Amino acid sequence: MDRLKEKIISILIVFINFIFFLKLIKDGLKIQDFDYVIIFLLVLFGVLIYLFYTFILDKKVYKVVFTSIFIAIIGVLMYKYKDIITIYTTKDFINNILDINNALLKDKPTYFYQYKKMFFVLIPLLVSSLIILNNLWKNSIIVFNFVAMVSFWYTILYSSVLKNIYYFLGVSLGTFAITSFLKKLKEFRSKEIKVSLNIRHIFVYSVVISLIIVRITSILPQDYRGQSVKELTDTFQNRFAPSKRIGNLKNALIGEFDLNQSGYNDTEVKLGGPITLNRKEVFKVKSDKPYYLKGTVKDYYSKNYWLSTEGEPTPKYEDYDFEKTGLKSIGEGEGDGVLGATTKEIEIFPNVNLNSTSFFTPNNGFDIVSDYKGVFYTKTPTFINDVDVRNPYLVKFFSYKGYENYVEGIQNRPAATNIKQENYKLPIRQENEPYLNYEKRVNSLDINNFEKSQLTSILDNYESYFQLDSEISSEVYDLLDKILNSTGKEKEKLTNYEKALAIRNYLTKNYPYTLQVSEIPEGKDFVSFFLLEEKKGYCTYFASATTILCRIAGIPARYVQGFKTPDKTDGEGKYIVTNAEAHAWCEILINPEKDLWVVVDPSPTPTEFEALNNSAENGEEKVSEGNKENEINKEKPNRKNPMEEELEEDSWDFRAFNLNYNLFCSIAIPTTILLYIIYRILKVRRRIKYVYLSSSVVPLYQYCLERLETIDIIKPESSGDLEFIETVRDGSLKERLMVLGELSYEEYYGGINRNTSEKKQEIIFFENYIKSKEKRLSYFMKKYFGSN
Incomplete structure (x- = not known):
């Protein structure tokens, strides 16, 4: 392979890898209106620079002189026009970088024009x-992309790594194979060893093997999560300073509960989409009744995922006091409409079917x-451990005379019964108002018997639960107006409880529960898509929409994930909880003074949904007037399996499409490989057939020489x-070669074609000879996939 070809191959390798790098940048930085034409021209210009330095400035002295002159000219121009350059730099570089940084921190898209001049x-x-660099070290381009991937992994942009990891594997494996071949080829060439293996075959093998490995990797567990740089520094501790026992926070956070552990999509990566659940038992609960059991609480919403911004969890030392958590005076006093809180306990018995470091607690758990020592707690509080929770544990929590869920229980009780008269009320948020204006918030408070400054201080603690930094459609704001107006009461006079209940009831009545949903379109806001287009879904849809609608309505709200205990017990009276009870719901702040949050949940669990379908199908129960809303919140029962109900006939079955696509990918790659193997075998057999049918002995002689090259007998x-x-x-x-060689000489140079050899016997002899020198697998690989 001559120098020019080698350079061209090196350029192509860098080009392909650089395209991957650009895709990673585009996805990670969420660049809109990406101009591929400009990018291609810039890459081409980079190639021309390299070719200019390599072939035009072919001597080192030329390169040094040219570069020095070029830098000097640039320096003179920068000095002469420094004022213009300063303004240009400030305006077009620094300002764009700041805008990009702000957009990324708020999970908003950036735009190509902001990068153009930098590019x-x-x-x-x-x-x-x-x-x-790739010419000096053949695998440097792989290291470059690897460093880029790792850099993104340790930032808020780690989701782009998840989207591109398979591309990285495929491109890197292919690059490694080709560069290794070129390195060996150069080594053999320096030793004057002839290599007949063609670069085309290496390219095909590289692509096929890369696809196989990527496909195998794609079916492995997908529970990925990005890291933070701080987690790296946490490993360095002062071993000599006295300290209390602290668990491994990194392990605790990695294993923290998410619905993807029960079959849903990872809510920190992607909300919604088709899912497949299982019914494996995850734990049992010894309690007086079923409870909502929270595992994680999230406050930051982007257009397709939820995150927690509560800060780093605190180690739970032996002197742990629940008053250090977000729970304040929740258990104090009775009177002024307060239902006195009492302490209760439940016991949970986990099993091996749930790999999670989270402890699950009822509302107001403290x-x-x-017997675990590496326990951490959050402000909420929720509790996590530094190893998967496998042993039984006891949970202590406050109970308000059995009314733990408030909106999910109190609303069916007499209206006079109330946990606490609400002592704050905030205005409904207007569109494009990111946070409530400070003065507007203070002046709008219903103070009751509290000083304005006291309530302002209290509400400052819940600022993150008003967050709406996402592209919520204006129609969602209009929908909330419609919901609140339907109560028959002036919106401004509605209490937080009345607003939340109206939102819950509207979603329950008008949006069917189903596991059969479509993929969320790229770039669409999840909540807006659910409320305005999809109009059906499962718990993450309902919980996300409820949380966002409550925030717009002026209610601090948060997104919660965990399990909802079913009304099903074993022989010992313990409630059996399976992955079908994994659930998401909303919690709203009902009383800032006591940090009291209550559950708002418009959707059933899959188990409850199936029970509703079965009871409707068998006609065993009649639905009371007060519970008609729950009966409406379901689709037409499927007599075969309510958990797998079908969509309407005129609706596109996206989940089926997704499964079919995965099935297609599972079949396409092995089929392609098989077809290629068949093609190679037929090609070799066609070559042998040509040798048999030819009246000339030369093709036989050439074939035998090529076959001998596979065992390093090379002319x-x-x-x-x-x-x-x-x-x-x-x-x-x-002896055999001499006969064929002399016959070929006579035919080629003398024009005498005696063709006295038995071609079939000759081929059999040479194949047996080669087979005796090679291992069986190596023999067949070289015969059918070598150079021919």
């Missing part, structure tokens, strides 16, 4: 540098009693055929 400078220099280009045959050591092989 004009960086891309050509980067491409030319990478080609030069302590965990267990040098500078040597004649008979001269080469004389160097063969094996007597029988030498």
